[in-house]
Amino acid sequence: MRNVVVYADADAVAQSTAARMLIAIGDAVALRGRADxxxxxxxxxxxxLVAASASPLTAMIDWTSVHLWWGDERFVARGDDERNEGQAQEALVRNLPIPEDNIHRMGSSDEYPxxxxxAAAYAEEILAAGSPRWDVLLLGLGPDAHVASLFPGHPVFESSDAETxxxxxxxxxxxxxxxxGLPSINRAREVWVVAAGSGKADAVADSLRRSGVPGGAVDGTERTLWLLDAAAATHL
Structure with a gap:
């Protein structure tokens, strides 16, 4: 089942998603002893992530039992401003008492030829961790309805049956x-898609109609949340 929650603006989406995420992480650790x-x-x-860093809920989580992963990454050198993991490090991860071994970064262009x-190394890392059913998998949505780095009409999306x-x-x-890939994304217990701004309104509508775009192909096994601001929801 897909649930759509609409907030006033992008900041409200970020603040509410941060609170949801931290509660979900704490619940997963309490129930299963680990959160992915x-x-x-x-x-x-x-x-x-910035909102999560500022939340008092962050201090209530046993971060030694939490593992962080990424849905996609730009294949550039480590330390490049384009990398998602570097932005996440700055926004949140550097402030967490989380073991380095629990941070599963995708490989960079200065590490892999x-x-x-x-991609193969990340698939092996996922397999070595037991192919987790991700407790929460966050996705942004592009104005073309892409999620992660699965783009509409791109050969990878058209044949996206691999783990990575x-x-x-x-x-x-x-x-x-x-x-x-879609099999890995759709293994998640909960998939949360976040989107804000009028430029995402068509993509949100197309995805929720399951119109053959990547955003329409992702679902959690237990719950799928679309967390939107009012502008992104205008075409629903």
Whole structure:
């Protein structure tokens, strides 16, 4: 079941998503002894992490039992401002008492000779962790309805049956990326899609109509949440 929750603006989306995420992480640790969370980039995604960093709920979580993953990454050098994990590090991760071994970063271009190698290594890391059913998997939504680095009409999305993918010729720069595939995304207990702004309104509507776009192909096994601001929801 897809549930749509509409907030006043992008800041309200980020603040509420941060609170939801921290509560979900705490619940997963309490219930199962571990939480696996997949983070996303983008304005609202990083805004969510900034809000989480400032929340008093952060101090109530046993971060030694939390594992952080990413839905996609730009295949550039470690330390490049384009990397989602670097933005997440700045926004939240550096402030957490989380073991380095619990932070599962996708490979960079200075570590691997190709995006294929980085994608294969990430798939192996996921397998070594027991192919987790992600407790929360966060996704941003592009104005073309892409999620992670799965783009409409792109060969990777058209044949996205692998755990991870190397993505070349991305219509959004940088052109080379690494992404989770649909089987990995849709293994999540909960998938949360965050979107804000009128520029996302068509993509939100197309995705919720399941119009053959990547945003329409993602669902959690237990719950799918679309967390929107009023502008992004105008075409629903």
């Amino acid at each position: 969370v997949v983070l996303t980039g983008g304005t609202v995604g990083i805004g969510t 190709s995006a294929e190698d980085a 993918h190397a993505v070349h010729d991305s219509p959004k720069p940088p052109p080379t990326r690494v992404s989770l």
